[in-house]
Amino acid sequence: MAGSARKLIVVDDDPVDVRFVMRAFSDAGSLIEITHVADAEQASDRLDSEAFDYILLDINMPGTSGMDLLKRLRARTRTAVTPVIMLSSSSNSVDVNRAYQNGANAYAVKPSTVSGYRDFAEGFTRFWLDVAVAP
Incomplete structure (x- = not known):
């Protein structure tokens, strides 16, 4: 799937962190289409109706925690x-x-x-897009 954009959903309630993540991936020049949702319920609904290649998930969010969402995702065939x-x-x-x-x-x-976020995005891209074989 090299050359085509991969889809990443970012589940995080902190708009500042999300802005850093989006900017870092943009700066890294990665071919990743990023969708942001602010809570686990929105993420759950979106993941029910749309396929994503990767999920970037925060733990501490109001309402359903990222850890609870993770358990839910692993129990579903679509996101297992x-x-x-x-x-x-x-x-x-x-x-x-x-x-x-x-x-x-x-x-x-x-x-x-900011440079730490850029390092994260570059490392993510190098590993998940260039090295790892996706399911």
Whole structure:
């Protein structure tokens, strides 16, 4: 699927973090079409009706947490194997372990700088688009 745009849904309630993510992917020049939703319920509805190649998921959101959404996604045929990358402000090992136990494919701590977000986007693109074989 090289050369064609892949679809990423970003599930995060923090507009500042989302802006950093969108800008970083744009700066990295990656062929990723990004959709943003602000909470787990919107994400759930969108993922029911549309296929995405990757899910970037925050843990701490009002209402349904990212961890609960992750469990829900893994229980559904449509999203059971879609790569889910947790992007959270938490570096707590309990959160990290729970994310992997619930089926996350990767866990990253939100960067604290613009260049950190750019490094994340470049690393994401290099691994998920250039190296990994998608389901």
